Structures are given as structure tokens and as C-alpha cells.
Amino acid sequence: MTAPLGRVVATERKPNTPHEFHFWTSLDCPVGIGTIVRVDGSHPIDGQIPHIYGIVVEGFSYTDLQSPMHDVLGHDGSPSNAGFAVTERSEIRLYTAAVLRQIPEEPLQPVPMGEVFLAGEEDVATALRMDAYLKDGAHTGIPIGVYRAGATDSVIWLDADFLLGPEAAHLNISGMSGLATKTSAVEWLLSSVFTHFPESKGSIAAVCFNVKGPDLCYLDQPASRLEESDRALYEKMKVEPAPFKKVQYFAPYTSKGFTLNTLRSNEALLHNVTPLTWGLREVLQYAEVLLNKDDLDAKADALIDFIGERVVNRRMEREGPLSRDHTVESFADLEAWFRDLLSGMEKMNTDSWRTHHIATIRKVRNRLSNISTRCAGLVTDSGHVSDLPFGSFEDRAVYVVDVASLEEDAQDLIFARIVSRLREHLERRDLGVKHLIVFVDELNKYAPNDAQDTYVRKMLLDISERGRYLGLVLFSAQQFRSQVHRRVVGNSGTALYGRMDGDELATPGYAVLSPATRTKLATLEKGQLMVRHPHFTQPIFVRFPRPSVLSGREGAEQFPQAADIGIEAALYRSLRTIDPQVTLAWVKDIAWQYDEEDLIEARNATMRERPSNARQFFESRLRKIVPVEKATPERRVSPLRPLPVGDPYES
Amino acid sequence: MGHRTGVSQSHDRHTNQWPASPHEATRFILDALPDCTPVEAQSPELDRFSHGEDVPVLLPPELIEGETFRAIHVADPRSRGASGFTAFLDGTQDVRVVNQVFGIPIVWATVSAVIRSRVNRRLVTWSGSAPVVRRGYYIPFRYVDGMRDDLRSHPQVTDTAKADSAGNIPSRHPAALMEAAIQRVQQDRESVEIHLAEEWCAKEDGVLFVDGSITASQRVSTSHRAVGVVKSHRRLYADGDAFRTVVALRAGERSSIFRVAPRSRYPVASWYVRLRPPAGRDALFGLVRVEAAVSGDMSQRADEISRWIMAEGSPLALPDGRWDKMAYGIRDTEEFLRAIS
DSSP: OOOOOEEEEOOSSSOOBTTEEEEEEOTTOOOOTTOEEEEEESSOBTTBOOEEEEEEEEEEEEESOSOHHHHHHHTTTOHHHHTTOSSOOOEEEEEEEEEEEEESOSSOOOOOSEEEEEOOHHHHHHHTTGGGTSSTTOOOEEEEEEEEETTEEEEEEEEHHHHSSSSSOOEEEEOOTTSSOHHHHHHHHHHHHHHHSOGGGOOEEEEEEEOSTTTTTTTTSBOSOOOHHHHHHHHHTTOOOOOOSEEEEEEOBOTTSSSBSSSOOOGGGGGGEEEOBBOHHHHHTTHHHHSOTTTOOHHHHHHHHHIIIIIBTSEEOSOTTOOSOEEBOSHHHHHHHHHHHHHHHHHHTOSEETTEEHHHHHHHHHHHHHHHHHTBTTBOSSOOOBOOOTTOOOTTEEEEEEOTTSOHHHHHHHHHHHHHHHHHHHHHTOSSSSEEEEEEOOHHHHSBSSSOOOHHHHHHHHHHHHHHHHTEEEEEEESOGGGBOHHHHHTOSEEEEOSOOHHHHTSGGGTTSOHHHHHHHHTOOTTEEEEEOTTOSSOEEEEOOOOSBOOHHHHHHHSOOOOOOOHHHHHHHHHHTTOTTOOHHHHHHHHTTSOHHHHHHHHHHHHHHOOSSHHHHHHHTSOOOOOOOOOOOOOOOOOSSOOOTTOTTOO | OOOSTTOEESSOOSSTTOOSSHHHHHHHHHHHOTTOEEOSSOOHHHHHHHTOOOOOEEOOOEEOSSSSOOEEEOOOTTSOOOOOEEEEEEEEEEEEEEEEETTEEEEEEEEEEEEEEEETTEEEEOTTSOOEEEEEEEEOGGGOTTOOHHHHTOTTEEESOOOOTTOOOOOSOHHHHHHHHHHHHHHHHHHHHHHHHHHHHHHOOSEEEEESOOTTOHHHHTOTTEEEEEOOOSEESOOTHHHHHHHTOOTTEEEOOEEEOOTTSOOEEEEEEEOSOOTTSOTTTTEEEEEEOOOTTHHHHHHHHHHHHHHTTOSOOTTSTTTTTOOHHHHHHHHHHHHHO
């Protein structure tokens, strides 16, 4: 039997309640804010000795000194004299603990007097109600970190049902930037989920939106340094300290269309980077993401719907103002259709076509045509589509969509469309996996509390409120939780907190935490988190290991971004990923003959089809060029007869 | 009492219902003495007796150091020297009239004592002997009719109306009975203190700081392992010229050593020490009388012990009203006893 480390105390001024109690310890006791303790009552209730589990939320220390002035007087006003006192004043370490669990749970009574013990591993499991989901045969635990206090080293498990649905679901992470909280925690947690997610619950994958810098660009690369302490944590939590095995990157092209717009553009890493390009059909459905309220009045909305339903991908025969037949499959086709329509209306001197006023048609033309310019690199005039593998998502795979370098409009469009498609596929149960985690950082930007309603925010709200029924789980992160829409964070069953800013902690959302807990949050070390989970009645502090993948900063140093290159080098790099026989000389030999636009289109088609003979396919997609024939010298025709000498008509 | 682990009961409880608080004591005796009535608050007159103080008296010092009674500088009062004391002994008493039987006070008292030893500059309860807490009734048997035999024979019930060695019996006057009860309580407190001090002297090598006189025990009064420090000066050993010397002692000075041998007690060497500057205060401010076993090198030892006592003045024993004379270790023992008794 271990020795008690403290005793419960209660006074009339500071009584114990069913949810809080006080205890004192010796001065050298390994108790601090966040320590889990167990109280053994001394009197049985219904024949059972009560055990109360609590977590320390506040600490006090004081001496028998009644006034600070007494200490000043006692040392003649000289602090240095204090060191010579033969006796140190009586001092107390008094702690307040919040009750995590009482056994028996009924009747719920104030915490009785009793001895206080440091909670062991088994106590921690009981205190946090983890025993309910760590049973043999029904183990749904996902390790989030290790709780440490004294000699106790206990794995803290989240319940998969409450982290990934169908119960509470969703996770939200808050923490200051640059302190290895948000990204590191998500990388670690994904590893843990992929390792421990029960087979019986089906397949799972993750789609991560990389919204800033190179944060998520090297998930398939091993960490450059993992210390022994990190490895010990991995071992303790039975997670392999290795990078993700299945990672696929998606990034749009730059506006020039040569190279991918991602920090993961190093040639050595291009093998699993896929272009993300959409055409008219893909974009039109989400036009409202890119059009503001002024653009999108009822009339414009009606015309866009008409174009989507009756124009795009349909043959529109010559009629009325249209001078020819149209098949609109791309932005270029749409522009030609608009041009023909408006020209015809002007010639016919008519104001409306099929109830749509010419001004509305002009406005919609202007706004839609603008999209391919605003989202250049993502939206193609040609209609070429390269997308995530909807329908064939793999189990335990991570799909990273790199939108870090994109304009805000393009980011919004990507986010809206991908999440919508994921949702549609999950509804139809044909995504390829049963559960999908969507990770979005910077919720302060995408789902702010105080800004106007946006399409992206609506989508995030929708996921957080209804996603769990579909298996669509939102892992979100932000620096200031208080400035994120309440329903997004409120619907997150699990919340992680890294080191927090003092101003943020002063907001009302943190008022439920004790001052000491808030202070601890403001001073958390790297690798420490505070965890709130539906099973835990109080927040718990845990340690988690460094992610086993290359960090963004180190990755950017190890795999520098490719320099801005010309069309030939860009073609060479792209095609080589399909066919290693492609040489720069071969590319140069072909490229000089064609426009960049033709070359890019042929490249895109080749990348899309991924044929066995990439060179032949690439060449076949280019227009035939008739070889230049050498002109033969003109033959002179000899005169029939010479002119007579002295001919009077000769001039 | 009895809830605290490690605190010894100096008696065996006759019954499980032996009271542990004045409130319980009131109820208990109501059952044992049918004619008694509870006392909620005692009168100021009775309260005055509960302090049990002697009449102030000046006594001539019997010098054993030098020819004249003089002041001797022993330490700079501003310096903080080391202390040779390794533990502190103090006892407390709490006396209350809980009931009365036709005007006869039924007294309930708690006496306690503890030794707190110093380990790494912090005070902990001495492991050599547990703290002692005694609770009992002090009843003048002869004036209370109908006392049950089990109560009369209970070891925690003391007869306060027994005849003394001269055959004198306290009168029925409540104040006289109260005074007699107080005396018995003081004797009981002194006995538990002596018990602990003798245990210390038998088991330990370090020097014990005893709050009060050490003359009640032969073993303690002759041991170099105990020093008594008396804060009250109802008996002032400074008659005649010595009085001026004592009241004029400056901080860091001690008086000449004199012999103290109270009646029916054991002789010790004694001297006065001024712990704090008396400027602007009364004459006895910061003045203590020290008692130690008589030894050959008494002057040197008195100097050393005086310096130790001065060192014990830090930290201050505030907020105790006797902070000018009280060592912090004694305040700690009193706080400890208040917590357990």
C-alpha cells in the first residue's frame, strides 16, 4: 500500500462539496496543477468505502504569518537576514481539487475527510471513465498522450466513438502559433488514429488542407530527430514512430500553368503530387463561393442556374440570337457562347433572351469569365479536370490539399467544392472509406465569430453539426478559440489546448477554468496539451511526442522549393514522373514548335490519362505540324526566238 | 481527541463515551450528576481565576557568578547567530466550568504537551514520544452529593477538595474551589511536560528549549540537555540593586548568574537575558529568565545559551502578544497543541 500524500481538509469557510475538495500535502510532495489524486473515505456508505477521484485545479501556500509587516520586522527590514533564521516558518501546501468521479456514484455526497493518494494508472483510468471503453473486446481507445505525475505514467485514451463519431465527434485545437501545438498535435493524433482506430469500425482516411507555409508538406518523410523521450512515448502508446505510408498531395498550378503552386515542388517529392485543376462544370456549381451578394442577385442566380442546367455540357443549337451551334464544356466555350449570344441580341436589337435581360447576361458573363482569371492555375479555360480520387479513397491514407499559396477566392472554392464532394460521397457511401477526417487550420479566418456569413463558414457549420452522422469528422485548429464561431467549436466533442495567449485566456470562454489552470495553460511547454473530452469531467494535461514526420520548416530546408522554371523544364519534370525515359532534350525538341497553351493542354491530358507510353501520348495530343518543304529554284523559260536587231518597236 | 494518529492518550477510556470537547463534557456530566446544570459562560470573576497567576514578588538573587549583580554583554542583538537548541517543549491548558451543582463548579480541563524537534530548519513532532493530551473533570467530591462510584474512581476525574499536607480543605466558596481546580490543572500540565522533558533527557543528545521552569524535575534540572526559559516575571529575582541592573539590561546583555531553588523544587542556575531593545517599552519587554543545570563552566555556558535564545528570536513569534520574549519554536508548539487538543 502506498503512503498517502495528503489529507482532505474542510472548514466552514472552505467546505468540501460534491464537486470540489481541499487537501494539504507535505512541502516536497509531487503534486501540482493537473495532478490526479484519489481520496479514500474512512466511513462506508451503503457498505462501501467511498473513493473520490479529483484533479488539482488550484494551489495555495502560506505561513503562519499574519501580516507581511511581521516578516519585515522580524528580519530588521533586510531580506538577507532572513536566510540566517534558525527556524523556517510553518508553511502549508493547500490544494483544491475538482472531482472527476465518485465511487459509488450514488448518493452524490460532499467529499468526506480522508487520506489522499497519488492516482496510479488504474486510478487514472477509473477517474476519467476510460474503463468504459478500454474493455477487452470493446476497446475503442485512441491514445492522445501520457499523463505524468510522480511515478505515474499513464496513457490517456480518447473514445473513438466520441472523437470520430457517431457520438459527439469532431476535435478542435487552440494554441499560440509557432509553439508546436496545432500542427504537431494533429500529425501525432492522425498517426494515433490510424494505428488504433478499431478495425471493426471500418476504414478511415484524412483530408488535410494545408493553409499556411510548408506545415503539412512532408507527411511522408521521416522526422529528422526524435529524441529518446519521444520514442518512449510512442512505445508507451503503441504507435510506430514512422511517417505516413499513404500520402497524396494535391495542388493547383501557378497562374502561368507551368508548375504546381506548392512548397512541395522539389523534384524528389513530385511522385505523389497531383495537379488540382477544375473546369467550368466543377466551378459553376460553386459559383456562389466566388460571387458576392451584389453579384449574385436573384436574376443573376437564375441565369447561372440556367447556364448550369441548360447550357453546360449540352448541345445548344442555333436559334434566336445564336448564330451557330454551341457545346459549352469549358470557360473558353462559355465565353464564345456569351459573345455569340450578346452579339446576336445586339443585331436583333432585343433586350432579353429567354426572359434574361441583356444587362443580367452581360453581368454574369463578366463575373464568370473573371473566375478563370481570379483562380488561374486552379480553374482552366480548357475544362481539364484533375481531382481528388473521390470514390477510391484508401484506408489510412492522407490526402493533403495544398492551398497555402493561393488567393483567398481560390482557397474558398477548393474548400467548398472538396468538402461538398466528400459529403456527397459519404452520403452515398461510395467515397472509398467509411470515416473521413477533414483537417482545417486557421478557423479564425474561415469560420470567424463576427464576420459576415460566408459559404465556407456555412459548410464548416454544416460539418460540425451534421457531419458525424455521415462519418465526416472535422479536426479544426485556430489561435483564438474565442473568435471562432461558437457552433463550430461548441460542436467539437474533444478540444485540445496548447499554450495560450493571456489575452485569449481572459475571455469569458475560459472562465470555467480555475486561475491556476489558466496560468498553467499560459505557460505550457512544447509537447503538452490540455485535453477536454466528453468522458472527462475536467480538463486533463498530457504530453505527446514530436510528430514522426518531417516538420515543415526542416522539410523546406531539406527539400528546397524548385526555382521558377520555363515551360520546357516544367514539362520535363511533369512527364518524367510518368515516364522516366523522358529527357529534357526530347522536350526541347518538341516544345519549340508549339504555343505554351497547346503544350500545357497536352501535358495536362497526359497527366490525367497517365498512359504507358507518355511520350507518344503527349505528342499525339499536339496538333500535327506539316513539315516545311524546301522550295525548288524557279526554272527560266527560254524565248522562242531572239528579237531582230534594230527592231523599231524595241524600247 | 483521539482522532489524530500518533497522539497518545494519557489514560484508558473507561467508556467509549468519554467526552472529547467541552460541549460533550457538559452533556456527559449531566447524565452522571442529575442535579447539575450546564454553564454556558463563566463569570469574569471565575475567568480571572482560570489564569492561575501568582502574586508578583521580588526576591533577592543568590549569586553564583561574581560578587556583584551586573550586566554582561553576550551578543550583538542585530546579528543572527546559530542556535544549539534542537527541540522545543511546551504545554497548554484549557480550563472551563461546564456545569455546576448547587453553585459548586464542575471544571473540565484539557492539558497537553509536545516536543517539536528541528529538522532542516523546520519543526516536526519529536518521534521519541508522542504528544500528550489529557482531558478530565476537576470536581470537589465532598461538596457534590450523589456522585457515582465509577465517576469518583475514574482516573480522569480529580478531586479538588482534598486536604493538603497541612490538612487544609478548600472552602465551599466557588472562587476557592475554582482556584483549587486551577492548581490541579497546572500540576497536571506540569506533569505531562516533565514527562516529556525527562523522556528527552533520557533519549536525546541535543538541547531542549523548555518553555517555563525546569525546577520541577530533578532529572531535567540537572541535565545539560534542557534549558528552561521563563517569560513571566511574577517572581522577579532582582531585589535591591539587582532590580536596577535587570531593568536596565540592554538587548544582547545578560545578568549575572544566580541560583534558584524554589520550595519543594530542585535548584538550578538562572540569569536574565534581554532579547530585544526595551526603548519605548516597559521594563520587562524582551526580558526572559533562563534556567539551566549548574555546571563548572557556568559563565561560558550562560553566554552560549543566551546567544542561542537570542538566535531563536527569528523569525518573530508574531502575532502572539508575547512575541518579544517568545521563541518561534515555542509558538509553533503552541499552534500545534491548539490544533490537536
